[in-house]
Amino acid sequence: MTSIYKQYIGGIWSEASNGKTWDVINPATEEPVATVPFGNENDCLVALEAANDAFPSWSTATAYERGSYLRRISDLIRERTDRLAEVTVRESGKPLAQAKGEWQVAADLFEWYSEEAKRAYGRTIPSRRASKRMMVLRQPIGVVGVITAWNFPAYNPVRAWAAALAAGCTVVARPSELTPLTAMEIVNLAHEAGLPKGVLNLINGEPASIGQALLGSPLCRKISFTGSVRVGRILMDGASRTFTRLSLELGGNAPVLVFPDADLEALAKSSVAAKYRNAGQVCVSPQRFLVHRTRAEEFAERVAPHVRALKLGDGLDPATEVGPMINAAQRDRVEALVMDARAKGVEVLAGGGRPSERGRGYFFEPTLLAGVQPEMRVFEEEIFGPVLPVASFDGVDEAIAAANRTDYGLAAYVWTNDLKTAIRCYEGLHFGMVGVNEWAPQAAEAPFPGWKHSGLGAESGAEGLEEYLEKKLVAIGSL
Numbered sequence: 001m002t003s004i005y006k007q008y009i010g011g012i013w014s015e016a017s018n019g020k021t022w023d024v025i026n027p028a029t030e031e032p033v034a035t036v037p038f039g040n041e042n043d044c045l046v047a048l049e050a051a052n053d054a055f056p057s058w059s060t061a062t063a064y065e066r067g068s069y070l071r072r073i074s075d076l077i078r079e080r081t082d083r084l085a086e087v088t089v090r091e092s093g094k095p096l097a098q099a100k101g102e103w104q105v106a107a108d109l110f111e112w113y114s115e116e117a118k119r120a121y122g123r124t125i126p127s128r129r130a131s132k133r134m135m136v137l138r139q140p141i142g143v144v145g146v147i148t149a150w151n152f153p154a155y156n157p158v159r160a161w162a163a164a165l166a167a168g169c170t171v172v173a174r175p176s177e178l179t180p181l182t183a184m185e186i187v188n189l190a191h192e193a194g195l196p197k198g199v200l201n202l203i204n205g206e207p208a209s210i211g212q213a214l215l216g217s218p219l220c221r222k223i224s225f226t227g228s229v230r231v232g233r234i235l236m237d238g239a240s241r242t243f244t245r246l247s248l249e250l251g252g253n254a255p256v257l258v259f260p261d262a263d264l265e266a267l268a269k270s271s272v273a274a275k276y277r278n279a280g281q282v283c284v285s286p287q288r289f290l291v292h293r294t295r296a297e298e299f300a301e302r303v304a305p306h307v308r309a310l311k312l313g314d315g316l317d318p319a320t321e322v323g324p325m326i327n328a329a330q331r332d333r334v335e336a337l338v339m340d341a342r343a344k345g346v347e348v349l350a351g352g353g354r355p356s357e358r359g360r361g362y363f364f365e366p367t368l369l370a371g372v373q374p375e376m377r378v379f380e381e382e383i384f385g386p387v388l389p390v391a392s393f394d395g396v397d398e399a400i401a402a403a404n405r406t407d408y409g410l411a412a413y414v415w416t417n418d419l420k421t422a423i424r425c426y427e428g429l430h431f432g433m434v435g436v437n438e439w440a441p442q443a444a445e446a447p448f449p450g451w452k453h454s455g456l457g458a459e460s461g462a463e464g465l466e467e468y469l470e471k472k473l474v475a476i477g478s479l
Contacts, residue, residue: 003087005180007037007204008187010050011197016205017042022177027093027324028314028361034091036180039205041213044172047201048219051143051170054198059140059168063117070114070162072193073186077107084154084185089315091179092153093323093362094278096315106158106186108444109460116465117166133476138469140168141245142221145214147174147207149226150326151281153182159448159459160224160247161186161200167468169222172214173202178326180204211235215242222246222468229407229453247457247467249450251283252410253382255403257393257425258291258299259416267415268302271388274439276310276322276366280386281330283454284411284433284442288379289390290399296392300349300370303388307350310366312358322386324362331362334385338367341378341389347371351386374402382408396421400428409451411441432458 006013016039023032037043058066077084085099092099125134144164148156157175164171175183187202203210211231214220215238222245225235232250239246258267275286291299313320325331331354338352351365364386372379372389379389393399403412412431416422426434432449435441442448442460449458457467 003185003188005034005036005184007039007043008184008191008200008202009043009047010053010201011191016040017046020205022180022204024091024179024181025327026090027326028316028363030360030362034181036184036204038177039203039210041206041209043203043205044174044210044213045217047172047203048143048145048213048217050198050201051172052219054196055140055143055170058170058196058199061168063120063166066166066168067114067117069190069193069195070110070117070166073189073195074107074110074114076189076193077103077110080189081107084182086316087185088153088179088182089323091181092150092315093326094315095320095323096318098278099315102152102154105444106154109155109158109162112444113162113166113465116462119462120167120465120469129477131477131479133479135474137472137474139472141468141470142169143172143219144169144468145172145174145220145223147211147214147223147225147227148176148183150176150178151278151283153179154186156226157183157186159444159464160226163459163464164224164468165199167465169468170198171200172220173200174207174210175202175204177204177207207231212238215239215244218242220244224459224467225249227251232455247459248455249283249410249448249459250453250455251382251384251408252287252431252450252454253380253406253408254284254287254411254413254431255406255429256286256289256413257399257403257415258289258295259414259418259421260292260295261417262295262415264295264299264302268299269306270439271303272306272310275388276307276386279322279325279364281326281384285384286413286439287383287389288403289388290393290402291390292399293392293394296390297370300368300390303390304349304368307366307368307388312355312363312365314361322366325364325385326362328362330385331364334364334383334387337378337381337383337385338369338387341369341372341376344373344376345371346376346378346389374405380406396424400425404428404430407453410454411435413439
């Protein structure tokens, strides 16, 4: 089946109302991959109307009926993962194996919510009066706007779309203009699966005007956003005027606490795999490595050869382990952080700049920095790139305090074989997710919560379904 790369409103593929287009660029070659519509608030308002029209029938369909559509989409993803992953690689740059893995997680999410829709339970509350009955119902919020980021163009949309659709909400989706093709592929599959018209709508276009249209419309009851803290603040300001509900996932600056009893050789290898996944452009990516002072130098020495051995290249090459960054702006920002650290005396043990052998593409070498101090930019700011900084600590309390010294609170990691140390850390760390001897605490069936500036609410798991359900108390008296 040939995929269509257009907007999808009310079950119809369409161009932008303003006639504008946008070239999707392959970050490995800097060449256009496809040209897609690039609309504005007018497209958003039409999509909201379509979603609102579809809401009554979709919200009153049974959970079993809604779940059957989601399961069909999941099955289609699994059948076509190889082709879908190539589309994702061309627009995002990530290695092919990682793109395939992301699509498999997207299938898992659709499957999970196809089942979880059946568990949107209410409850009966015992009354103080014999003549009264009370019960709590769960009902869908309404039309939901979903704005997602470019770093996981399949996973980011699906974890919100699948939960909202399972709950009985209808969706107006706006993927990142940098990676819209993957989201359009998902909509193609939803169309093929027979999802009713208007239930899922996709628009592509101006971020600011579309965001304001979602905030300003009384038809949009909630916005789910994945992206920067700056935009999250804008949405919070706007939502305060319209009482639009929000779910925000705004990035992180994940600390990694490595204690003396950790197996450094095994950890060095797994750290590199976790840190350089998607060129470090992962919100839960291990960012700040805090290693006990007695082992910090040894840890860096063990990590260095694994970093130097990483294969940098085009994501479509099966040998590639680290692809390009998404665009020149992201690469330049990471380069500036490394240059700042180098100027302040940090030792560069691997990488450190743009690869000389690659004249085109937004590549930056996998980089390892030793002797980093907590006050440096590369420690305090979210790197979001292929850079692993190593700092040191002396005691558990010092490590926890250094880890918590950030406005972010998404993910943190602890590596130790001592149970008491692990408990002190995971209870003391101010983060929504803590992995103990584990690089992937997140799962389709588990919540993905952010603390502090990392967001509001939680996607995935049972908590992700609850984000799209209102609670209603029904009380019957005079019985």
